[in-house]
Amino acid sequence: MKTKTLRPDKVNVITLGCSKNLVDSENIITQLKANDYEVDHDSNEQANIVIVNTCGFIDLAKEESVNTILDYADRKTRGEIDKLYVTGCLSQRYKDNLEAQIPEVDDYFGTMELPGLLNRLEADYKHDLIGERFITTPEHYAYLKISEGCNRTCSFCAIPLMRGKHVSRPMEELVKQATHFAKNGVKELMLIAQELTYYGLDIYKSRALPDLLEALAAVEGIEWIRLHYAYPSKFPREIFDVMAAQPKVCNYLDIPLQHGSNAVLQRMRRQVTRQDTEDLIAHARITVPGIAIRTTFLVGYPGETEEEFEEMCDFVQRMRFERLGVFMYSHEEDTSAHDVEDDVPAEVKADRANRLMEIQKEISLELNEARIGHHMRVLIDRKDDEFYVGRTEYDSPDVDNEVLIPADQAYLRTGDFVNVRITEASEYDLEATVLVVEKV
Structure with a gap:
């Protein structure tokens, strides 16, 4: 995606809740980048515009969303950010209440109001980006x-x-x-x-x-x-x-x-x-x-x-x-x-x-x-200190088991598929030794 001149504003998109919300945030970021905005996601870097993508699923999620909005509203009051927008499930469900209780927010948008959010940021919704996503x-x-x-x-x-x-x-x-x-x-x-x-x-x-x-x-x-x-x-x-x-x-x-x-x-x-x-x-x-x-x-x-x-x-x-x-x-x-x-x-x-x-x-x-001694195919997600951390086909990121591979066994890259032998097991993790690194 090519841009000419970045706008002077910088946007930080904060995502709360599930992976479906994450996809929505990625779509927001994609559209803003196509409109020449500099955009970060869940970043600690300084940004003058913040978009909070909220969750409203259960009490704990709602509490986290409200506390996050209040935190950034306070930062806006202190002059640390210029604009604050809220979108997502909590905003869809409780927009009137939120507008009354947290007026520091510049505008609230529901789950299907991306074009409206972009319009407030003087950005165009680019239909030609369907199929692409940051x-x-x-x-x-x-x-x-x-x-x-x-x-x-x-x-x-x-x-x-x-x-x-x-x-x-x-x-x-x-x-x-x-x-x-x-x-x-x-x-x-x-x-x-x-x-x-x-x-x-x-x-x-x-x-x-x-x-x-x-x-x-x-x-x-x-x-x-x-x-x-x-x-x-x-x-x-x-x-x-x-x-x-x-x-x-x-x-x-x-x-x-x-x-x-x-x-x-x-x-x-x-x-x-x-x-x-x-x-x-x-x-x-x-x-x-x-x-x-x-x-x-x-x-x-x-x-x-x-x-x-x-x-x-x-x-x-x-x-x-x-x-x-x-x-x-x-x-x-x-x-x-x-x-x-x-x-x-x-x-x-x-x-x-x-x-x-x-x-x-x-x-x-x-x-x-029961997996100990078995050979399994593992996808490498990251390196944590002395271990590479991966997953089998039976595991999804963030919620399921992980496979730990000693980093001194082989040089592995994020995204590599590796054939391993399972050597140890705990309630939620496996340890393994490398057999073959696949060329995919």
């Missing part, structure tokens, strides 16, 4: 958002309030962006959406994720394609057929399940039973031997009894998920769950979250110890 991740991997919004009606979730209905991106546009990424050194694509399995229903009138996977796998230079955020109800099982047949599609699925009690699942409006999920996981493990299932569970949903929590613990012990995270229920305005009492005390929620993670720690350790 990435803030290490250059060997990138997130590819395949759709926006969600049509599900889970009782606890406010995401449809902030992101709207499901809208798929055209397949041609996604392939074009993947091709651009590959030409710039990206080897791993992480497909993200609020709900991956809905992809294509709106524009192709059928679930088109399997077709998209085949099209992306055909992009030269892309080695790994990873799937994040699928929904278990009416899951299109042909995705597993593509995963089994296509080497570039990682044997990995992020599928938040939320609970293991039928009564709680019904109150959550999840449209799925525990037996449905057990059947789906069994099918996945038969069709794709060795698949890693990442999931999340929600503890402390209104009315959750100790017996219902124990059902979830039993479910986790039976299923032996490869990767698992836990959230504590957050009482969200304008959701249907907000109409009932948030009656599980905070200390009970925290205790249940800890107990569930203790179960998972034992499972994770046993599964990792």
Whole structure:
């Protein structure tokens, strides 16, 4: 992307929340750079314009977003920055309240108001940049958002309030962006959406994720394609057929399940039973031997009894998920769950979250110890002191296991694929010795 003369202003884009927010920030940065702005991301360098891209998912995320806005509002009052803009989910959901309570912000924008934000900065929205995107991740991997919004009606979730209905991106546009990424050194694509399995229903009138996977796998230079955020109800099982047949599609699925009690699942409006999920996981493990299932569970949903929590613990012990995270229920305005009492005390929620993670720690350790002596393919993410740090196809950045390789064994580069032998294991990490460095 060529520029002539940079503007005198410098912009710092601050990203809070999930990888979907990160993609939005990268799109903001791409557009501003095309308009000759100097732009940093999450930088400590001095900038006179700050854009805070907020998260409004749960209480802790909202608190972090508000505190960040207040911090930069204070800096503006002290004259350290000239302009402050806020965008993202919190701004979409609480714009009127934020305008009243934090008037130091120059303007607030919702999740789909990028052209308006650019206009305030006297920048043009450049449609010809579709398919191109500046990435803030290490250059060997990138997130590819395949759709926006969600049509599900889970009782606890406010995401449809902030992101709207499901809208798929055209397949041609996604392939074009993947091709651009590959030409710039990206080897791993992480497909993200609020709900991956809905992809294509709106524009192709059928679930088109399997077709998209085949099209992306055909992009030269892309080695790994990873799937994040699928929904278990009416899951299109042909995705597993593509995963089994296509080497570039990682044997990995992020599928938040939320609970293991039928009564709680019904109150959550999840449209799925525990037996449905057990059947789906069994099918996945038969069709794709060795698949890693990442999931999340929600503890402390209104009315959750100790017996219902124990059902979830039993479910986790039976299923032996490869990767698992836990959230504590957050009482969200304008959701249907907000109409009932948030009656599980905070200390009970925290205790249940800890107990569930203790179960998972034992499972994770046993599964990792079973890897000792195995040969595995690892993608190198970074070097930390005396170790290179990488991931297998069963691990996503920031949330999953890492593989530690002593730096004195070989000279490795970020983005290298390495064949290793696993030598040691802990609950969440593996150690390995280098066998072969691939030439990709």
